[in-house]
Amino acid sequence: MPSSDWEIVIGMEVHVQPKTRSKMFCGCAVAPLNAPPNTYTCPVCLGLPGVLPTINEAAVEAVLKSALALNCEIPRHTKFDRKNYMYPDLPKGYQISQYDLPMSVNGFIEVGGRRVRIRRVHLEEDTGRLVHAGDKLHRAWESYVDLNRAGVPLMEIVSEPDIGSADEAREYAMELRSVLRTIGASEADMEKGQLRAEPNISIRRAGEQDLGVKTELKNINSFRALHRAISYEVDRQIQVRESGGEIVQETRGWSEDENRTFSQRSKEFAEDYRYFPEPDLPPLEIDRVWIENVRRGLPELPAIRRARLAQSLPAALAAAIGGDRDLADLFDATVTRGAAAVATANWIVNEVAPTGKLPSSENLAELVGLVESGKITRDQGREALMESVETGRTPAEIVAEHGYAQVSDESELRLVAQAVIDANPKAVEDYRAGKKQALAVLIKDLRARAPQANPKVASELLRKMLA
Amino acid sequence: MTSDDLTQLTIREALRLLRLGSISSADLVTAHVDRIERLDPKVKAYLRFTPELWEKQADEADRKIRRGEGGPLAGIPLAVKDVLCVRGVETTAGSKILQGFKPPYTATAVDRLFDAGAVMLGVTNCDEFAMGSSTENSGYFPTHNPWDLGRVPGGSSGGSAAAVAAGEAMIALGTDTGGSIRQPASLCGVVGMKPTYGRVSRYGLIAFASSLDQIGPFTRSVDDAAIVLSLMSGLDPLDATSSDRPGMEVLNNFDRGVKGMRLGVPREYTEVEGIEPGVKAAIDAALFILQKAGAELVDVSLPHTDYGLAAYYIIAPAECSSNLARFDGVRYGLSEEDAPNITEQYSRVRRKGFGTEVRRRVMLGTYALSSGYYDAYYLKAQKVRTLIKRDFDEAFKTCDAIVSATSPTVAFPLGAKTQNPLSMYLCDVLTLGGNLAGLPGISVPCGTSEGLPVGLQVLAPQWGENVALRVARAYEEASEIRAEVADVA
Numbered sequence: 001m002p003s004s005d006w007e008i009v010i011g012m013e014v015h016v017q018p019k020t021r022s023k024m025f026c027g028c029a030v031a032p033l034n035a036p037p038n039t040y041t042c043p044v045c046l047g048l049p050g051v052l053p054t055i056n057e058a059a060v061e062a063v064l065k066s067a068l069a070l071n072c073e074i075p076r077h078t079k080f081d082r083k084n085y086m087y088p089d090l091p092k093g094y095q096i097s098q099y100d101l102p103m104s105v106n107g108f109i110e111v112g113g114r115r116v117r118i119r120r121v122h123l124e125e126d127t128g129r130l131v132h133a134g135d136k137l138h139r140a141w142e143s144y145v146d147l148n149r150a151g152v153p154l155m156e157i158v159s160e161p162d163i164g165s166a167d168e169a170r171e172y173a174m175e176l177r178s179v180l181r182t183i184g185a186s187e188a189d190m191e192k193g194q195l196r197a198e199p200n201i202s203i204r205r206a207g208e209q210d211l212g213v214k215t216e217l218k219n220i221n222s223f224r225a226l227h228r229a230i231s232y233e234v235d236r237q238i239q240v241r242e243s244g245g246e247i248v249q250e251t252r253g254w255s256e257d258e259n260r261t262f263s264q265r266s267k268e269f270a271e272d273y274r275y276f277p278e279p280d281l282p283p284l285e286i287d288r289v290w291i292e293n294v295r296r297g298l299p300e301l302p303a304i305r306r307a308r309l310a311q312s313l314p315a316a317l318a319a320a321i322g323g324d325r326d327l328a329d330l331f332d333a334t335v336t337r338g339a340a341a342v343a344t345a346n347w348i349v350n351e352v353a354p355t356g357k358l359p360s361s362e363n364l365a366e367l368v369g370l371v372e373s374g375k376i377t378r379d380q381g382r383e384a385l386m387e388s389v390e391t392g393r394t395p396a397e398i399v400a401e402h403g404y405a406q407v408s409d410e411s412e413l414r415l416v417a418q419a420v421i422d423a424n425p426k427a428v429e430d431y432r433a434g435k436k437q438a439l440a441v442l443i444k445d446l447r448a449r450a451p452q453a454n455p456k457v458a459s460e461l462l463r464k465m466l467a
Numbered sequence: 468m469t470s471d472d473l474t475q476l477t478i479r480e481a482l483r484l485l486r487l488g489s490i491s492s493a494d495l496v497t498a499h500v501d502r503i504e505r506l507d508p509k510v511k512a513y514l515r516f517t518p519e520l521w522e523k524q525a526d527e528a529d530r531k532i533r534r535g536e537g538g539p540l541a542g543i544p545l546a547v548k549d550v551l552c553v554r555g556v557e558t559t560a561g562s563k564i565l566q567g568f569k570p571p572y573t574a575t576a577v578d579r580l581f582d583a584g585a586v587m588l589g590v591t592n593c594d595e596f597a598m599g600s601s602t603e604n605s606g607y608f609p610t611h612n613p614w615d616l617g618r619v620p621g622g623s624s625g626g627s628a629a630a631v632a633a634g635e636a637m638i639a640l641g642t643d644t645g646g647s648i649r650q651p652a653s654l655c656g657v658v659g660m661k662p663t664y665g666r667v668s669r670y671g672l673i674a675f676a677s678s679l680d681q682i683g684p685f686t687r688s689v690d691d692a693a694i695v696l697s698l699m700s701g702l703d704p705l706d707a708t709s710s711d712r713p714g715m716e717v718l719n720n721f722d723r724g725v726k727g728m729r730l731g732v733p734r735e736y737t738e739v740e741g742i743e744p745g746v747k748a749a750i751d752a753a754l755f756i757l758q759k760a761g762a763e764l765v766d767v768s769l770p771h772t773d774y775g776l777a778a779y780y781i782i783a784p785a786e787c788s789s790n791l792a793r794f795d796g797v798r799y800g801l802s803e804e805d806a807p808n809i810t811e812q813y814s815r816v817r818r819k820g821f822g823t824e825v826r827r828r829v830m831l832g833t834y835a836l837s838s839g840y841y842d843a844y845y846l847k848a849q850k851v852r853t854l855i856k857r858d859f860d861e862a863f864k865t866c867d868a869i870v871s872a873t874s875p876t877v878a879f880p881l882g883a884k885t886q887n888p889l890s891m892y893l894c895d896v897l898t899l900g901g902n903l904a905g906l907p908g909i910s911v912p913c914g915t916s917e918g919l920p921v922g923l924q925v926l927a928p929q930w931g932e933n934v935a936l937r938v939a940r941a942y943e944e945a946s947e948i949r950a951e952v953a954d955v956a
Contacts, residue, residue, distance in 0.1 A: 043570070043572055047793045048571075048798075049570070049794075050552045050673045051671070051705075052708075054705065054707050084792060086795060086813060087809075088797050092792065092793050093793045094789050272838045274833065274837060274841075276785060276789070279676075279786055282708055
């Protein structure tokens with residue numbers, strides 16, 4: 001049976017590190033990447049005897065923001081639970097998480113015109129990190145524990161199995177990142193481990209009602225890896241089923257080097273986490289007024305912004321700008337100052353975004369005006385923009401200082417054109433012999449001698465003089 | 468006044484002499500240390516002593532008293548149960564698994580008493596992780612009852628109760644999860660108080676069962692207990708379950724007497740299985756004295772009492788199974804160098820470090836929380852807990868406080884109950900309801916049975932420490948029974 005008859009069903013668990021200064025249940029600062037081991041720890045996150053957790057309000061607020069941006073309901077009562085299992089990266093022998101009363105439920109997010117339902121968003125703490133001497137855990141002769149990450153806040157966003165392909169899964173994760181960045185809830189940088197996606201994948205024959213047996217993928221640390229891992233896993237499952245085999249419910253790791261998934265842990269021996277309410281923390285009653293204040297404070301979300309941008313811009317430009325809050329803000333502010341929408345968008349996408357350095361909207365609007373009105377060339381504009389970003393001076397000042405101006409008068413350009421023709425006898429000969437591309441050499445030389453020359457007028461003039 | 472007389476004083480009396488300059492804190496400490504050297508080899512109330520602390524703190528107290536800046540407990544000798552962390556002092560929860568552990572922080576309750584000027588003498592023995600009712604489950608050695616060295620002091624805070632009863636400390640701190648302050652106070656003939664859950668910060672208390680544990684004082688008078696409790700109470704930002712109610716409110720009107728108060732006598736408590744006739748007689752006599760002092764006795768009922776023990780022995784082990792998971796030999800305490808893998812390391816360390824009772828409760832609790840059993844055990848127990856709370860709410864509609872025996876028996880011989888855990892569990896049958904409901908309770912000496920102390924328990928509504936103290940104080944005054952220092956023989 002061809003694989004097109006298989007339906008792919010994917011649900012996603014995404015762990016996101018909310019942007020907070022301190023850890024979830026103690027005053028320790030969140031460790032920067034590559035901090036020396038165990039330097040960002042205290043008796044609470046080390047799990048010493050007798051210490052107690054206290055709740056980080058900033059983390060609660062970050063989840064609240066995210067949940068509202070994902071259209072979730074916020075139940076009146078929520079609480080923390082203990083998830084019990086012993087492992088050296090878990091200093092207390094349990095993780096404080098949320099089990100049956102998560103902070104938020106029943107949301108959704110639009111991805112490529114399709115609605116992916118969000119089952120829940122909850123708050124928990126991260127574990128520490130183990131470093132094994134030797135290549136594999138079971139062969140390690142020594143293991144080291146780094147508890148810098150232990151107790152760092154994590155929010156877990158769980159979707160319903162509404163995702164139907166690797167493309168959609170990647171889009172979903174990217175859209176989540178875009179939303180979380182826009183609302184300032186997280187940097188959501190996958191490479192830094194601030195966003196970790198774990199897809200649950202199953203397949204079923206088209207028309208079947210029951211879901212197939214699922215596998216869960218881990219160790220995915222980029223959007224590209226997410227796409228490749230899901231594609232591989234879907235193909236693997238189809239192959240197993242088509243050759244008459246059964247899918248085993250298990251956790252599988254993604255190996256970037258080998259470009260394949262591999263079995264990590266069978267769910268037949270699933271841990272019993274013995275969840276029970278965390279007695280060290282009182283139940284959390286989320287204040288309704290707080291919720292409404294957070295809701296009112298949310299910025300325009302990416303989907304809405306994209307829809308609005310699409311009214312004045314071609315789709316590709318709207319998507320490119322709408323996905324990044326800083327670029328979109330710059331666009332809006334620049335256009336508000338009277339700059340042309342499409343020209344501004346092109347400047348932002350082609351010139352501003354790649355440098356990662358943003359000009360002020362005043363300066364960008366002024367620059368777009370100078371180029372669009374033909375006062376300076378695009379090349380001069382690029383120079384002026386770069387210098388403006390570096391120095392903070394206005395493009396008009398820079399243009400005046402450098403004497404940038406676009407010369408479109410043929411009589412003024414004729415002298416330069418003649419010099420170019422005299423200096424490039426070979427190209428002139430080629431051109432006259434019918435090699436039209438030789439003109440490019442001449443134009444290049446002309447622009448080097450006279451950067452202010454209007455490129456269109458200059459090439460017309462050259463053509464006329466060579467005719 | 469001889470040196471030994473100084474160990475017989477109440478805190479109030481000692482504070483007066485200190486302020487008058489008749490004695491110094493150094494004198495008090497010397498008197499106690501002398502007595503400890505003489506008696507503690509027999510009583511074995513202490514696990515460790517803290518001479519660096521007592522020298523420094525007594526010296527500071529004396530200097531401050533001379534300048535008129537002494538705190539409300541300046542110079543008063545204090546003993547601390549081995550479950551309360553004190554910075555730099557080995558703290559082991561009575562367990563081998565924590566041997567050598569010196570916490571880098573001090574429990575908030577202890578810290579507040581240090582701020583008030585108390586002088587720490589040492590660390591007292593207890594049942595391992597506060598699990599037990601006789602202090603025989605200590606990972607080190609049993610403590611003996613100062614009134615009869617062949618008998619237990621009760622538990623789990625047996626070392627603290629014995630220290631105060633033997634004149635080896637003026638204040639001792641204990642913790643009470645199912646009766647671990649009130650029951651040993653009763654068996655040793657001293658005052659012991661468990662506050663409302665949330666009254667005293669649990670920060671720095673090595674947890675047994677987090678939703679039940681509370682820290683409280685042992686003293687030789689109700690006034691002393693009230694002062695000490697008021698000083699350790701109040702909001703602590705390090706404990707999310709601590710209340711912001713002012714600590715001083717425990718003293719409100721607590722010296723007004725019982726005239727006009729209604730005291731509930733629950734029939735389920737008076738007729739509890741296994742109550743000794745001598746205990747019953749002592750309690751009846753106490754009730755009569757309270758009545759004569761102006762209180763009205765009313766019959767009340769706590770109909771779910773029978774289920775309390777079962778619920779308690781699900782909830783407490785469930786929480787302990789999780790709380791004790793951190794003792795894995797990886798970061799502190801006992802460790803194991805040669806285990807071939809991590810699972811084996813866990814089993815070896817925990818088998819070597821934990822005693823029988825602790826292992827039993829960890830297993831009970833793990834079982835009760837396991838998937839498939841959770842609803843039948845843990846959830847059911849929580850429902851019973853709610854019913855027990857409701858029982859008390861109902862009872863307090865018709866009375867101001869509830870009075871009963873603290874323990875159905877007087878101190879029993881060492882070894883009498885170690886072979887039968889269930890008989891040991893029954894020691895707490897009259898006290899653990901107060902923990903399940905989070906209520907304040909006090910045990911105050913009320914005479915003897917067969918020559919051994921009997922304790923009267925007063926339970927009050929939530930945040931009603933002042934009510935419990937008021938009844939206990941009125942009884943103490945009317946009965947003229949004072950907690951005495953035992954002549955350890």
